[in-house]
Amino acid sequence: MAELRNLAMVWQHNLILYVKCSRLARHLASLLCFGLFSMVLSACQPKQSDIESSLNTYLARIASVQQVEAHAAPAIHAQRLADKRQLLIDIEPISLGLLDSYQLRYCALFDAIAERNSILGKVQDDFRNLDYQVTLYEGLARCLIEPKIDQALRQRLGDIRQLKRTELTQHWNNLLFTSEAMRAQLASHRWYWSQRDYGTIKPALKKLKNWDDYIDNPDKADRPTPITPYQQTFETQPLLGDLFFSMTNLTDWLTTLTSQLQRNDNLILCGPQRDPTKVTRLQNVFRKFYIGEIQPYLAQVDSAYLSIANDLTPFSHENSPFPIETVHHAFRQATLDHVAYWQALFKRCGVKVGQ
Structure with a gap:
């Protein structure tokens, strides 16, 4: 019994030491984390230029x-843009019946619409959406002169294309001011520095202008090459x-x-x-x-x-x-x-x- 009591006292003593050490360890860990957090926080504070x-x-x-x-x-x-909700232009989707949509295969538009309506297509970003909208607009022009498409459908497609002309400008506006990449490009809290690596931003801006010219007059201007490859440039080089x-x-x-x-x-x-x-x-x-x-x-x-x-x-x-x-x-x-x-x-x- 005496040995058991001694063993119990030793166990209790070790437990108290363990608890104290655990508390001390947690305290030291807290101090260490706080110190690291303070260092990181101070490193994030902008220095006066x-x-x-x-x-x-x-x-x-x-x-x-x-x-x-x-x-x-x-x-x-x-430098910040207005809230995205203030700048976003809501664009109502236009739908066609299944039979009417199937006729669009005659003007090579059915597959593009089907891909757009897929799970991945519905969540595509503003840059890829612009490519699709232009593909749709140009495809509708082919459909209007395709004799295999019903006359009634061609008439409706003409009305849709006229509406899509206005929507191109709206989609372009959304890309410029509500896409994540462009909002990162147009916002800043840094002074310009000539030695900063702005990478390929100048060719990207030239491509942006080409697309702006096209959106202004898509029926006469040639469609530029895709702007999507410059998306990361806009986002990372403001x-x-x-x-x-x-x-x-x-x-x-x-x-x-x-x-x-x-x-x-x-x-x-x-x-x-x-x-x-x-x-x-x-x-x-x-x-x-x-x-x-x-x-x-x-x-x-x-x-x-x-x-x-x-x-x-x-x-x-x-x-x-x-x-x-x-x-x-x-x-x-x-x-x-x-x-x-x-x-x-x-x-x-x-x-x-x-x-």
Whole structure:
């Protein structure tokens, strides 16, 4: 009995140690997981970019020379499209009876429709859906001149094709603004960086323009090669989103900086019998920060936009959810307004740029 009691006490002691060790292990594991989570979370936080740092310093130095409080730095806004539900155009399906549908084999359209109505066909993405819709539209044209198809059915197919002409534009709109790939292309929280690998996005944008031209006039334009092979490129290389983000936020920054300069212009005195210290210091700020750091980046963004501007017609339609052309115009104007202030100041104070 004594041995059993001793054994029970040892077992109880070991159990207590096990429980304590288990609790300690769980506690250490929790701390380790929390530490790893914090490291991952901190790694996900975006660091202030070089251009933001330059813009902040530029604003602070201008205010310091003016001897006034600096304007608040503008908030940086991520580029996002409107909610998908707001942009999606609902398109009612059109159905034909089985016998009528079977007649479409005479114009090589029956198999395409059958594949579309299969389980896989019903869940195809917007890119493959566009290929199908164009195949259907062009196939209906063949059906209208196929003598083996009943006259009554041909008349109905003519009405359907007319409706499909309108629907092509709607399907195209849905691809541009509600497909996962294009929404990834048009959204961004990153500054444009010329050294970032944007891969094959330029050929993809050119293909997008070709398709836009075709959708505008499918009866006269040649059908482009499929756009589906570029789907991954649009999704993983968001050049348009980066440019939109950069131009929008740079416009806000330039507007703020120009306002800082203009509202306190009366504090910068120059001319005979005037102390030129402030003018000289402002000129140095202009040279070091605007000419030395900011203007080269503005030129990079502008050049990147202009290199693809001719292929952006899919987004230039009225009331586009992605008005990148308008954003570029505002960016250009904000840049001109900012430079115009410095030109006026240097002219007023007799400063020759370059000295």
